[in-house]
Amino acid sequence: EVQLLESGGGLVQSGGPLRLSCTASGFNFESYAMSWVRQAPGKGLEWVSIITDSGGSTYYADSVKGRFSISRDNSKKRVYLQINSLRGDDTAIYFCAKCDHSRPVAAYFDHWGQGTLITVSS
Amino acid sequence: DIQLTQSPSSLSASLGDSVTFTCRSSEYISSFLHWYHQTPGKVPKLVIYAAANLPSGVPSRFSGSGFGTDFTLTITSLQPEDFGAYYCQQSYSTPLTFGQGTRLDIK
Numbered sequence: 418e419v420q421l422l423e424s425g426g427g428l429v430q431s432g433g434p435l436r437l438s439c440t441a442s443g444f445n446f447e448s449y450a451m452s453w454v455r456q457a458p459g460k461g462l463e464w465v466s467i468i469t470d471s472g473g474s475t476y477y478a479d480s481v482k483g484r485f486s487i488s489r490d491n492s493k494k495r496v497y498l499q500i501n502s503l504r505g506d507d508t509a510i511y512f513c514a515k516c517d518h519s520r521p522v523a524a525y526f527d528h529w530g531q532g533t534l535i536t537v538s539s
Numbered sequence: 540d541i542q543l544t545q546s547p548s549s550l551s552a553s554l555g556d557s558v559t560f561t562c563r564s565s566e567y568i569s570s571f572l573h574w575y576h577q578t579p580g581k582v583p584k585l586v587i588y589a590a591a592n593l594p595s596g597v598p599s600r601f602s603g604s605g606f607g608t609d610f611t612l613t614i615t616s617l618q619p620e621d622f623g624a625y626y627c628q629q630s631y632s633t634p635l636t637f638g639q640g641t642r643l644d645i646k
Contacts, residue, residue, distance in 0.1 A: 452635075454583075461640040462575070462583060462626050467633070476633040479540065512582065524630045525573040527594065529582045 419443040419528040421513045426533030429503055437498040439513030439530055447471075447491040450516040450524055453498045455509040456532075465511070468496060470519035503537045510534050541566050543627050543638035551646040557615040560641045562627035564608045571631040572610045574603060578623035586625075587612060619645075 425437040439451070452467040466477045466487040475487050486499040496513060511533050514526035542565040552558050562572060570590040575583040585594050587603035590610055600615045614621055622645050627638040 454637075461624070462577075462628075462637045464628070464635040464637055467635065476635075478634050517588070521633050521635060522630060523571050523589070524635075525585060525588045525628065526575070526583070527585055527588075529584075531582060 419515060421515060421528060421530035423511065423513045423530045423533040426511065426535045428536045428538060431503055431505060431537050431539045433503050435500045435503060435535060437500070437511055437513075437533060437535075439496045439498075441494045441496070441513075441515065444515065444528075446494040448519060450519055450521060451487075451489060451496040452514045452516055452524075452526060453487065453496075454512045454514055454526070454529075455507075456512070457506070457509040460509075463509075466498065467516065467521045467524070469521070474520070476521055500535075503535070505537050505539060507535060508537045540634055541568060541629050541632060541636050543629055543636055545625075545627055545638035545641045547641060548639070549642040549644065551644045552617055553646045554617055554619065556617045557613065558617065558643065559614075560612045560625055560643075562605075562610045562612070562638050564610075564629060566631075567607050568629045568631035570606050571629055572603075572605065573628045573630065574612045575626045575628065576621070576623055577626065578620075581623075583626065 453465040468487045489496040513530040515528040516524040518524040574587040577583040
């Protein structure tokens with residue numbers, strides 16, 4: 418059974434950094450791209466970032482480019498999201514999602530974690 | 540960036556009804572269009588991938604169609620668990636994008 422478990426969320430001050438982790442199990446982690454998707458309170462889904470199976474390529478939403486950094490450790494079956502210079506509009510549930518492909522093109526999210534909430538305070 | 544526009548933004552329907560949602564892309568995206576369902580407080584769930592394909596475990600009352608820029612998701616014989624929000628998502632090019640969602644409520 419595929420499982421994705423996010424951690425690292427919490428209440429943080431505006432301007433601060435935070436690192437989210439997602440630990441995967443139940444599938445061949447190193448064969449699939451992994452992504453982060455967020456959802457602000459009462460709002461829709463917003464794609465944030467994706468990393469290819471090897472970690473060799475990363476992509477970001479325009480809204481987070483330059484502040485967010487995605488990485489992965491295939492030996493630990495983990496994907497990370499480093500967030501810097503947190504802003505109020507970063508307040509959201511952050512979901513880790515497994516892609517069905519090794520790369521972004523044509524990929525869809527076939528499994529999702531439960532999400533971790535980041536609340537940014539001023 | 541590719542913009543996805545979903546319509547309607549909200550819809551009310553009764554149990555047993557059939558409903559159709561639309562997702563229109565600002566650019567050509569082939570069949571790289573996927574649909575997700577989310578109920579309040581729950582995790583999104585994939586219901587259609589690559590425009591018209593049903594994932595394992597998703598009931599056959601769900602169907603999708605479309606190619607290029609215009610796509611639809613149809614649900615027949617609505618069940619209580621079908622209500623909530625539906626989102627389309629494109630993976631033709633990065634940045635990946637979601638539509639703004641359609642909320643399906645019980646009439």
